[in-house]
Amino acid sequence: MNQNQIDTLAQDIVRLHSHTFAPCTPQAVPVSTDPAPIYQAALRACSALGFIATDAQCLARAWQAQTERTGSLDLTHWPDTVEDFGLQTSPTVPDFAPCPPALGLYAVLPDAAWVGRMARAGVPTVQLRYKSTDTAAISAEVHAAVEAVRGTNARLFINDHWQAALAAGAYGLHLGQEDLDAMQPENLAQIRRSGLRLGVSTHGYAEMVRAHAIGPSYIALGAVFPTTLKRMTTAPQGLARLAAYARLMRHYPLVAIGGIGLEQFPAIRATGVGSIAVVRALVNAPDPEAAAAALLQAMT
Numbered sequence: 163m164n165q166n167q168i169d170t171l172a173q174d175i176v177r178l179h180s181h182t183f184a185p186c187t188p189q190a191v192p193v194s195t196d197p198a199p200i201y202q203a204a205l206r207a208c209s210a211l212g213f214i215a216t217d218a219q220c221l222a223r224a225w226q227a228q229t230e231r232t233g234s235l236d237l238t239h240w241p242d243t244v245e246d247f248g249l250q251t252s253p254t255v256p257d258f259a260p261c262p263p264a265l266g267l268y269a270v271l272p273d274a275a276w277v278g279r280m281a282r283a284g285v286p287t288v289q290l291r292y293k294s295t296d297t298a299a300i301s302a303e304v305h306a307a308v309e310a311v312r313g314t315n316a317r318l319f320i321n322d323h324w325q326a327a328l329a330a331g332a333y334g335l336h337l338g339q340e341d342l343d344a345m346q347p348e349n350l351a352q353i354r355r356s357g358l359r360l361g362v363s364t365h366g367y368a369e370m371v372r373a374h375a376i377g378p379s380y381i382a383l384g385a386v387f388p389t390t391l392k393r394m395t396t397a398p399q400g401l402a403r404l405a406a407y408a409r410l411m412r413h414y415p416l417v418a419i420g421g422i423g424l425e426q427f428p429a430i431r432a433t434g435v436g437s438i439a440v441v442r443a444l445v446n447a448p449d450p451e452a453a454a455a456a457l458l459q460a461m462t
């Protein structure tokens with residue numbers, strides 16, 4: 163295939179998928195040494211469709227693998243098969259304790275008092291997201307959160323503080339990509355052996371590939387919409403990408419997060435994710451219990 167044919171192929175992929183991923187902010191095409199024409203065309207197309215370099219590279223490999231696996235180039239079929247992303251259907255390492263496939267409404271909360279309040283309001287999955295570097299304060303808040311959900315049906319995940327989560331006997335732990343960077347393989351192995359469930363944040367294809375290699379209990383996908391609560395290094399993913407990610411990661415319990423309120427619930431649910439995580443929709447609500455009831459209703 164010559165350069166003109168590769169360019170035409172790239173344009174065809176963009177033409178067929180730009181309506182799905184619009185609006186797109188084209189990204190620079192990453193330098194690549196892979197000479198395969200499908201890879202080259204897909205790399206250009208995915209960059210034009212707004213995927214950041216690492217994600218465009220993952221997608222280009224997947225387009226190439228999909229074509230080799232099926233024996234034909236189907237430009238209409240956006241890659242959605244884990245094997246085409248170089249992943250096995252079941253991860254080998256370390257494979258964490260399972261959690262239910264649908265975690266339902268997931269409240270991410272700033273302290274143990276909020277955790278108890280939302281657990282008593284019937285929210286099935288709650289997270290203590292207590293930002294502090296004071297080890298004693300962290301330990302006290304995590305223990306208080308574990309106590310706060312006692313007698314309710316809520317599953318409690320602890321954000322960031324894995325040692326405290328282990329010590330307090332929480333249901334699970336949530337880690338982001340930077341948290342994973344700071345972990346030793348032995349730390350992850352210890353968490354897995356303890357039976358603590360692990361949720362991992364992802365913001366695109368490359369991070370999903372990384373998460374899959376760890377084999378977490380669930381995968382969080384975000385930020386779907388702009389959020390004021392966290393400085394994100396990636397652009398909001400939007401509904402179309404969320405749907406594509408949800409198709410690829412369908413074997414995992416999935417959690418959508420970021421800028422989601424009651425109004426967005428139907429569209430998010432339609433992507434197939436079994437859980438929606440919110441912060442402001444609950445903690446900024448004039449009546450958080452009433453807001454929880456409405457969000458719970460929208461989850462069913």
Ligand SMILES: Cc1ncc(COP(=O)(O)OP(=O)(O)O)c(N)n1
Pocket residue numbers: 268270289291321322336337338339340341361363382383384392417419439
């Ligand atoms: C359910 C869920 N998804 C994503 C996050 C974000 O985690 P992380 O990227 O580590 O950022 P911080 O929350 O630690 O600021 C989350 N907490 N929960």
Ligand SMILES: Cc1ncsc1CCOP(=O)(O)O
Pocket residue numbers: 270384385388389390391392419420421422439440441442443
């Ligand atoms: C912690 C976190 N991680 C990704 S978005 C986010 C904050 C979500 O808050 P909100 O639901 O208020 O947008």
Ligand SMILES: [Mg+2]
Pocket residue numbers: 321322336337338341
């Ligand atoms: Mg974190």
